[in-house]
Amino acid sequence: MHDLTRLLEALAACVGADHVRTDAPDRDAYSRDLWPRSQLERLAGDPPTRPQAVVWPGRPAEVADVVRLCAAAGVPLVPFGAGSGVCGGARPDRGGVVLDVKRLKALRRVDEVAGEIEVEAGMMGELLERRLEHRGLTLGHFPSSIVCSTVGGWLAGRSAGQCSSRYGKIEDMVVDLEVVTGEGAIRRTPRADALGPGPDWNQLFVGSEGTLGVITAATLRVHPQPAERSFGGWLMPDYRAGLAVMRGSMQAGDRPAVLRLYDAVDTFMVGANPHAAEGGGALSRLKGLLSAGGDGGPSRLKQTVLRTVLGSPALTNAAVRALPARCLLITVCEGEADEVAGAHARLERLAAAAGGEHLGEGPGRTWLAHRHDVSFKQSKIYEAGCFVDTFEVATTWARLPALYEGVKRAVGPHVLVMAHFSHAYPGGCSIYFTFAGTGRDAAAMRHTYDAAWRAGLDTAQAHGAVIAHHHGAGLSRRAHMPAAHGEARQWFDALKATLDPAGIFNPGKLFAEEGA
Amino acid sequence: MKDAWTPHHDGAVGDLWTGPAGAARLEVAEPVAVARALAWAAERALAVRVVRGVRPPAPRTLQIDVGALAGLVALDEISRVAHLRGGTTWAEAEALVASRGLTLGPVPGCVAETPIMASFAAGERRRPSPAFGHLTDGVLALRAALPKGLLTRSAVAPRRATGPDLARCVVGTGATLGLAVDVHLQVWDRPESRVAAAVRFPGWDAAHDGAVVALRQGLRPAWWCARRRGREVELLAELWGDAGDADAVGRFVDATGGREAPAADAQAWIDARADAADTRWSAQVAAPRGGLAAAARARRGIEAWDLRPAGATLYAPRSGDAADPPDAWAALADRLAEHLRGEDV
Ligand SMILES: Cc1cc2nc3c(=O)[nH]c(=O)nc-3n(C[C@H](O)[C@H](O)[C@H](O)COP(=O)(O)OP(=O)(O)OC[C@H]3O[C@@H](n4cnc5c(N)ncnc54)[C@H](O)[C@@H]3O)c2cc1C
DSSP: OOHHHHHHHHHHHHOOOGGEEEEEEHHHHTTOOOOHHHHHHHTTOOOOOOEEEEEEOOHHHHHHHHHHHHHTTTEEEEEEESSSSSSTOOOOOOOOOEEETTTOOOEEEEEETTTEEEEEEEEEHHHHHHHHHTTTTEOOOOOOOOOOOHHHHHHTOOOOOOOHHHHOOHHEEEEEEEEEEEOOOEEEOOOGOOOOOSOOOOHHHHOOOOSSSSSEEEEOOEOOOEEEEEEEEEEEESSSHHHHHHHHHHHHTTTSSSSEEEEEHHHTTTOOOGGGGGGHHHHHHHHHHHTOOOOOOOOOHHHHHHHHHHHHHHHHHHHHHTTOOEEEEEEEESSHHHHHHHHEEEEHHHHHHTTTTTSSSSSHHHHHHTTTOOOOHHHHHHHHHEEEEEEEEEEEEEHHHHHHHHHHHHHHHTTEEEEEOOOOOOEEEEEEEEOOOOOOOHHHHHHHHHHHHHHHHHHHHHHBSSSSSSSOOOOTTGHHHHHHHHEEEEEEEEHHHHHTTOOOBHHHTOOOOTOO | GGGOOEEEEETTTTTEEEEGGGGGEEOOSSHHHHHHHHHHHHHHHHHEEEEEEEEOOOTEEEEEETTTTEEEEEEEEETTEEEEEEBBBHHHHHHHTTTTTTOOOOOOOOTSSSSSHHHHTTTOSSSOBTBBBBBTTTHHHHHHHEEEEEEEEEEOSOOOOOSSSSGGGGGGSSTSSEEEEEOOOOOOEESSSEEEEEESSSSHHHHHHHHHHHHHHOOOSSEEEEEEEEEEEEEEEEEEEEOTTTTTHHHHHHHHHHHEEHHHHHHHHHHHHHTTTTOOOEEEEEEETOHHHHHTTTTTTTEOOOOOOEEEEEEEEOOOOOOOOOHHHHHHHHHHHHHHTTTTO
């Protein structure tokens, strides 16, 4: 206690007393991110561990001071962006100090000619994109959470925006990083486009989820705002036909901004299937229940029905299999006119050849207009005594169908499951599974929730897929990380020993600590 | 050259050859043999060099001959992914996938005979292709042998978010952090046509600007370079595409805004770059946008291959080793290697 008091005084001396908080609401707010399991834990009366303090440094030098103080005191330090992570990565499970980077929010440099910006890690995504837009630029990084996530959080978690097929994931945009490592040094990594001998440190810090240092700023590539945009929507005979279109486009060397294919259930849920009536009224009601719209949320009756439906996942999944197999494919191409026209024309040819029914521009335009509508419906589902979550995996084109079918089969006994395919590359793409379930009480819900996750990730690994495409590992995938990396864990341990000798940075994340 | 080596047997690694001043040579045919070799070298504090064939002994260096660790393990023609063993040379790899109508993109002569494993260890950067990236870029999975004698594992996928990209530890680090024993690489349909294009500009900056405009219009040559020609600077490119695309050169010239020059200039450059005898090139300096002229003035015969909006990298015939990384990072890389070998740091 005495040591903690001394540490807090020292922290206050370096970042200012106003920027160190120890009161309950702050510690409570910083005890979790948006990992849905935290909510289930709370409901089960088992809330996550709170940090002893939250600090808001205003300059990289202050970050370095905080790191030095925590290292000297041996106190865990958890970097925190906006807490929109969905894997528990920012949870201070060992207590200690949470370091919120949001006061580091300067756009330090915009170089239109070089197509680069230097931005601090605490800059919120949407704010950054708006400031770039004023200058005719775009980062091209549009995660659905753009309004509630930071540049540092994106980098730390290998985030992907919705336009990743054109602009890449955040790791593809990095030129260099400013990081504070464990001994409290502010370092600038070598530029990715001018690497000498030695590893590409950028790619070792990107994805490190706060375990190797605090990212304080980054140089990122930016692009001119697209001159043209084209939209496409097709109802494909089945998801395999949709995947063939996505693959054909990417392997031809085109770079459409968005290729998004909903499976039959998700197509139905997004309400874009003109043949949806074929699915029957019962399913329409399920959709209404899951959407749980209306200001007041679902009525008690609806809540009961939702619990009943999700309480029999095997039956519900069997029922939704009666839906027509048709799948909605949305495409957006952007860039200069010629490139857009060429990529769009190829998509039209590929979709027609695969038996797609052209739906015009509507689905693409609607999607674009609503792409940042962060869902506030989740809390209504929790209110109804149910849960909903997502996980994204990725593999090569050849393995996608088996992976998709396998995961659905494995998860289906536990929860209602649907998916969309997005983030396409020449070699493959990601599958984003959404699942919803319930249990007779909070403990049973957590049990079912864990079973669904475990079944999903076990199956992904059995199919040779990667267990995360852009949400990171945090705590939610930690149990599967040893199998994902095998002996490559040795590299991580060596990195940790090199960059974080006191072992303070976000302990227990990515990999469980030895002996834990 | 074999005379320089004496046969020897070692309980840990089997048959090997020893040479003067602590030199050793080992032939490996399996990934696990590479792992064992690395551990053996680490115990003896030997440097490691990956070779194909017999090379002269070097003091305190273990030569790992990977000639028997070559070949195509599998080719996924749907995903266009080639699973190659680390001892395969780039020329062999290209020939293997070419026989199935696929390509790794252009393979410069200066790397053609280098084993994939050695290129990763060296951090190969001599194919900065706008269309295909560097040779070591299109990796969907990489399995490595570690200095402690173990092998890593990795799922095959185009991107992932499972922590840092740990496989980067074997790119550009010699063999200090491990060696890539096999890799899954992105391959592409072989182009139906390859055409050469040459465009002239009044100076370096104009050529660079022209290249950037072309990139922004979505034109991505297989490879290109800017270099001085008399008082002008020429941009030379090879464009890969569909046979039906008769206007590829016209679009490229228009996009760059330069003056069309005889395609023979470009073809001669392409032929020279692809020539297996052309082993000389190395990256020299990275120049920022607008800084090409000044950087180029410092050396004759320099070519800008890696033209990007932010700058370009200038390449020249090799004259000694490439620049060291900034000191602080080199020291960290050393510490990383020591931790990996389990040494007290
Ligand atoms: C509704 C919703 C939609 C989402 N959609 C997407 C999407 O489309 N694409 C996508 O990629 N993700 C998405 N996410 C997940 C989440 O937004 C991303 O993981 C995001 O990158 C997290 O950013 P953050 O600033 O909130 O980081 P946090 O949640 O605060 O932190 C995430 C991790 O990064 C570490 N960290 C944060 N900042 C730093 C720093 N400066 N230095 C070192 N480590 C740091 C933390 O310790 C933690 O481990 C979504 C989340 C929600 C809730």
